[in-house]
Amino acid sequence: MLGSAAPVLAQSSKVPEGTKLAADQTFTYWLQDDLKTLDPDLSTSKDGNDVLQQMFEGLYQQDDHGNLVPALAKSYEVSDDKKTYTFHLRDEKWSNGDPVTAQDFVYAWRRLADPATASQYSWYIELMQVKNAHDVIAGDKKPSELGVKALDDHTLQVTLDSAIPYFRQMLVLSSTFPVPQKVVEKYGSDWTKPENMVVNGPYKLKSWKIGDSIELVKNDAYYDAANVTLTDLKFIPIQDNDQALTRYEAGELDFVQTPAGQYPRLKDEYPDAAHAPPRSCVYAYRFNVGPNGPEALKDVKVRKALSYAINRDIIVDKILKGGQKPAYTWTHWATANFKAPDVAYADMTQQERMDKAKELLKEAGYGPDHPLNLRIMYNTSADHKKIAIAVQQFWKQIGVKSTLENYEWKVYLDKLNGQHDFDVARTAWCADYNEASTYLDVNTSWSDQNSGQWSNSEYDKLMKDSKTAEDPQEDYTKAEKILAEDMPLAPIYAYSLPMLLNPQIKGYPFDNVQLNWYAKNMYKVAK
Structure with missing residues (x-):
């Protein structure tokens, strides 16, 4: 079975040369609670963001040190008054084969701000200072008046009410990700069900069993699929930290946050697995x-x-x-x-x-x-x-x-x-x-x-x-x-974040203070 991993090793630029990969490239991650939603426009939690950034890509991501790196935005220009940003998007496809366009961002941002969506994160688009966001959220202007438009399929223009120096940093959050308009309009609130969901990130939804697990699998339609080594992601909600630790020690989890008070002991027992960034x-x-x-x-x-x-x-x-x-x-x-x-x-x-x-x-x-x-x-x-x-x-x-x-x-x-x-x-x-x-x-x-x-x-x-x-x-x-x-x-x-991370899992960004992690940059080595 190790031989089946060799092509991944040969193709992936994320894996150091000579690394012996595990045959099973699954990463199993502990969640404190099950998610309320997998809709980027409705998500409000850090755990939700962790899952969504495996399934979707926005304009930017972060590297291992928290620095901004391009995702869909291959380049941008900003006006002299720092209020108008023009982003140029690279070619990318949704998992159903449709192209990802600037209009998908326009639709997602308008949907986030639209009072009819009732998003508890609509305020974020106002914090971004997107023009007219306040009035759109208040219902005083139409979503179509929000300061975002598609100049063409690959050009997104955003106009701000006020120039803020950290605007691009705000575009890492899942609330700013594009969503597939055709799919959302066809299925409504059911668009996030496994049989309907369409994504543009390195992983797609395989199953979501409420209270039990969320399973993602590698998205072969992703533009950089050749450099994605982990093939399966499992998110397991376990509210009892002690139970989660037991399941980690039994080999059922690759990541767990340590229960209160136990980190010193676990650091002694598992020096290669214990971290507290x-x-x-x-x-x-x-x-x-x-x-x-x-x-x-x-x-x-x-x-x-x-x-x-x-x-x-x-x-x-x-x-x-x-x-x-x-x-x-x-x-x-x-x-x-x-x-x-x-x-x-x-x-x-x-x-x-x-x-x-x-x-x-x-x-x-x-x-x-x-x-x-x-x-x-x-x-x-x-x-x-x-x-x-x-x-x-x-x-x-x-x-x-x-x-x-x-x-x-x-x-x-x-x-x-x-x-x-x-x-x-x-x-x-x-x-x-x-x-x-x-x-x-x-x-x-x-x-x-x-x-x-x-x-x-x-x-x-x-x-x-x-x-x-x-x-x-x-x-x-x-x-x-x-x-x-x-x-x-x-x-x-x-x-x-006092944690235990399976030492076979490599590429976790310990030096990123927001601990935004991307499974596409990680891999599992052989024992």
Whole structure:
């Protein structure tokens, strides 16, 4: 059987000369939760993006270090005012043999912005500053008025309201990928079923068994199929991290995130498989200050008290133990060009923070005779539960009673972003691109991801001004200070990704802080 892999080895430019490949080129990847959708215009999760970027290609991708590299965009020009981009597309086909055209991008972007699509990521097209996006999303202009058009089959023109220096970096996210108009219009919401789905990336959908697995196979119609070595990708959703680890150790998974607290032991046991690279995500507890939230959380003194009482060092050093860092700002420390501001509570000792928390709660009118009761909501995960239990104990020390509410991923998302039905919710944000605005824009009043419905006019103005600033870092610093002062959420830790990766799998981009990985660049060596 090894002989059958030889032609792949001979053809692939990704595999070093002389490498002996495994006969079975399957990569089996752990997902924390099953996906809600495989539609690029509707996807909202990091796991969803990981799957979709194997099936679709947009204008750009990232290399192993997070640098921008062309995908469908073989070249581009930009106008002198930096507001008009003209992209020249290379020849590529959909998996059904149809050509991929500039119109497929136009259709996908209009569909993303169209209120009729009801995408929870429509706001992203507005963050990209695409002309008229705000009015299209609001329903005040037609999708056809969005600032994107096909000059011909291979030429896409995008016009922006404001020039932003990181515009092309934003085109890596799956929300900006093309979708096949004919197929979507023919099948509607069923277009992502295996028997209907058409893609333009290196892998196509073989099967999707809800709660069990998503299987992709090599797409022979992909333009660079000769250089794709892995032939099969399997994504297995397992909510219990300990169970996922057991299945990794049994050889059923090639990748798993290590359960909280176990990375040091696993590093000793599996030194060639254990890694903990920085990952551009931040974990936080968001406070619901909207109409559905408790009255107590509308008081900034209460929000600050709750944040101060969380012992981030215990969470990072005693519970997680996987290279994470305590977070006192919302933006991840490794974000390009980001300089964290001086945040007063970050410099306190934990005892000082606890004393201040008790003082603030008392000033807000809460104490033994008037206790504060809150619900902590999180999605199913042993790690989330451990953190919630710890926070429950930290808050108990300042006289706050809390109950834990655990929901499956889809229900949790609906309560978080749909119904806004929570008091305090576990949340996290992973960078869509490597720039601080990917974090800070989430908290604007117009963001679909601002699940706590916090609103601050000064913050909104800073983020609007940052879009046209020659150097937006000053605006970002001020915005982070507002978050620390108004505390709409409590940052808890900056991610790493403590993981076990089968040592036979090569080509994983450990040096990419967003950890955007592309299976087409990976391969499996023989034992």
